[in-house]
Amino acid sequence: MTNNTCKVRFLSCGDSAVTVEFSKEMSEETNRKIRFLAAKIESDRIKGVLESVPTFCSMTVYFDPLVISRKKLEKRILKIINSYKESSVGKRRVFLIPVCYEGEYAPDMESVCDLTGLPKEEIVKIHTSTDYLIYMLGFLPGFPYLGGMDKRIEAPRLKSPRTVIPEGAVGIGGKQTGIYPLASPGGWRLIGRTPVRVYDPERAEPIVYKAGDYIRFYSINETEFEKIATSAPSVIEVREEG
Amino acid sequence: MAKITVISSGPLSTIQDEGRFGYMNTGFSPNGAMDSYSMRLANILVGNAPGNGVIEMTMIGMTMSFDSTAVIALTGADMQPEINGKLIKMYAACEVHKGDTLSLKAAVSGMRTYFAVAGGFDLSPVMGSMSTNLKCKLGGFCGRKLRAGDELPLRWDISLKIIGERGMIPENTYRSLVTVRVITGPQDDYFTVGGMKTFLTSEYTVSEKSARMGIRLDGDKIENKNGVDIISDGIATGAVQIPASGTPIIMMADRQTTGGYAKIANVISADLKIIAQARPGTKIRFQAVSEKEAVRLKNKEDSKLKALQYRMLYAI
Numbered sequence: 183m184t185n186n187t188c189k190v191r192f193l194s195c196g197d198s199a200v201t202v203e204f205s206k207e208m209s210e211e212t213n214r215k216i217r218f219l220a221a222k223i224e225s226d227r228i229k230g231v232l233e234s235v236p237t238f239c240s241m242t243v244y245f246d247p248l249v250i251s252r253k254k255l256e257k258r259i260l261k262i263i264n265s266y267k268e269s270s271v272g273k274r275r276v277f278l279i280p281v282c283y284e285g286e287y288a289p290d291m292e293s294v295c296d297l298t299g300l301p302k303e304e305i306v307k308i309h310t311s312t313d314y315l316i317y318m319l320g321f322l323p324g325f326p327y328l329g330g331m332d333k334r335i336e337a338p339r340l341k342s343p344r345t346v347i348p349e350g351a352v353g354i355g356g357k358q359t360g361i362y363p364l365a366s367p368g369g370w371r372l373i374g375r376t377p378v379r380v381y382d383p384e385r386a387e388p389i390v391y392k393a394g395d396y397i398r399f400y401s402i403n404e405t406e407f408e409k410i411a412t413s414a415p416s417v418i419e420v421r422e423e424g
Numbered sequence: 425m426a427k428i429t430v431i432s433s434g435p436l437s438t439i440q441d442e443g444r445f446g447y448m449n450t451g452f453s454p455n456g457a458m459d460s461y462s463m464r465l466a467n468i469l470v471g472n473a474p475g476n477g478v479i480e481m482t483m484i485g486m487t488m489s490f491d492s493t494a495v496i497a498l499t500g501a502d503m504q505p506e507i508n509g510k511l512i513k514m515y516a517a518c519e520v521h522k523g524d525t526l527s528l529k530a531a532v533s534g535m536r537t538y539f540a541v542a543g544g545f546d547l548s549p550v551m552g553s554m555s556t557n558l559k560c561k562l563g564g565f566c567g568r569k570l571r572a573g574d575e576l577p578l579r580w581d582i583s584l585k586i587i588g589e590r591g592m593i594p595e596n597t598y599r600s601l602v603t604v605r606v607i608t609g610p611q612d613d614y615f616t617v618g619g620m621k622t623f624l625t626s627e628y629t630v631s632e633k634s635a636r637m638g639i640r641l642d643g644d645k646i647e648n649k650n651g652v653d654i655i656s657d658g659i660a661t662g663a664v665q666i667p668a669s670g671t672p673i674i675m676m677a678d679r680q681t682t683g684g685y686a687k688i689a690n691v692i693s694a695d696l697k698i699i700a701q702a703r704p705g706t707k708i709r710f711q712a713v714s715e716k717e718a719v720r721l722k723n724k725e726d727s728k729l730k731a732l733q734y735r736m737l738y739a740i
Contacts, residue, residue, distance in 0.1 A: 193609055193610030193611070194607055194608070194609035194610055194690070194715065195609065195610050195658070195659075195660040195663065195687070195690050196606075196660050196661075196662055196663070196690030196691065196692060196693065197607060197690075197692050197693050197715055197718035197719050197722055198660065198661075198693055199658070199660035199690075201610050201657055201658055203657075206655070207655075208655065220449070232445060233445060233446050233448055233449065234449060235448050235658040235682065236449060237655075237656055237657045237658055237682055238655045238657070239655050239657070240655075240657045240658070241658070242657060242658025242659075242660065244448070244660065247719045247722065248719070248722065248723055248726060251719075252715065318656065318682060319449065319450050319451040319681075320451050320656060320680060320681050320682030320683075321451065321682070322451055322559075323447070323450055323451040323452045324450055324451055325451055327656070381560075383550055383551065383560065383562045388447070388450070388452075388551060389447075389450035389451070392449065392450070393449065
């Protein structure tokens with residue numbers, strides 16, 4: 183059991199938001215604490231708190247200062263943080279994302295093979311053998327900033343970014359890997375594409391995962407891609423553990 | 425069903441309301457009216473809830489026609505509205521009839537004009553909001569800006585007799601030199617004493633490159649200590665981000681929810697309307713105030729809107 187040697191800093195973001203900084207460095211432990219605070223803030227329904235955005239090392243809380251003062255809110259947040267125990271973090275959710283690493287779905291696979299010196303099969307094997315922690319969502323709705331990618335498949339971003347990357351593209355950008363939830367410009371090297379819609383505004387939960395959840399990729403072929411894309415692109419399998 | 429037909433749209437006219445909340449943690453910008461104060465006034469003037477869906481026009485106004493009686497109000501930048509060629513007052517409820525045409529021109533001063541109609545638009549909210557998210561192509565009218573030929577369905581056809589005469593003194597004198605109050609932080613410690621001094625004493629100019637995402641400023645570069653890259657964190661509306669170029673960008677309604685540049689200060693809630701109406705070329709000076717002062721000013725603005733709402737509701 184960890185106690186709370188964790189000292190947080192409150193950073194002012196104007197009159198209606200405050201950032202709670204847990205650390206200056208990314209770590210799974212920090213992320214667990216942020217996840218705990220995010221869950222507590224959501225379940226406690228503190229009057230005057232509008233919403234909160236967890237990020238790598240901090241969390242920004244948006245509030246109405248005419249309902250709750252910043253001082254009062256900070257006190258409440260400290261109380262929540264002080265009640266943190268490692269065991270108080272709930273189940274681990276792993277979202278299983280099918281990815282086709284073949285043909286037209288993987289336009290940069292060849293360059294990643296060249297840059298890493300690894301054959302395609304090895305890259306797919308490495309890319310699909312880790313549960314990636316979602317540190318935060320940002321840039322685009324549902325764009326996950328994932329941690330934990332194997333160093334062997336790191337590859338620099340493209341020198342000139344693409345103007346359009348299709349929805350569902352899976353890429354590698356430096357030390358990171360991720361999914362483009364909707365069509366967007368971008369500079370990551372595309373090694374595959376998922377037929378599932380991680381972003382669907384028509385679904386009850388437009389984005390299925392949250393910061394603190396995990397993503398696990400698994401390899402499918404082009405026939406399977408077509409099948410999922412036409413039958414049930416909005417259904418995403420999730421594994422709960424612990 | 426009653427509807428409004430768009431005859432010409434202007435460069436950027438979108439349906440906006442008070443914003444899409446509760447989804448920022450998944451990366452959705454809040455969107456919503458840039459000048460939420462003017463939006464609320466327009467709604468109050470036609471008897472709507474203050475946060476209802478309105479049309480936000482940018483720089484140049486629209487032309488539209490009506491196929492039934494309706495009560496409308498215009499607030500924000502003065503675009504010299506005319507009905508069938510006859511000038512009408514802004515900041516007042518105005519009755520229009522079947523066959524009438526409302527036309528607006530370029531803004532005389534300011535940047536954004538708000539059009540509200542009694543009863544509101546009959547459009548389905550997406551994720552709890554009618555605001556248009558241009559990037560995700562959702563909300564508003566078909567998730568995009570309005571264009572000629574669009575038919576906007578109205579909830580009711582309603583006459584002025586029902587909601588009563590409503591009007592107020594226009595609040596759309598927009599100056600070419602404005603002072604904007606800020607609270608320093610969250611990353612004010614990334615900048616040198618000289619950098620902070622530059623920020624608080626220089627005159628900045630609103631750039632042509634400004635958009636609903638952010639208002640870009642040209643002017644003196646703000647000196648940092650060891651770079652401006654931070655580990656990405658949350659962004660509040662009005663955050664003054666200083667990228668590597670050294671000149672500020674004020675993050676607005678269509679901003680990203682997180683960002684990796686240091687933020688030297690945040691515009692106070694009560695002054696966001698000034699930024700929203702600052703057209704390219706407007707000169708801006710920043711002034712640091714305490715949080716207490718910012719909350720007092722926010723309270724003042726909210727109380728004023730509430731009082732106005734009651735005054736009009738009970739015709740007192």
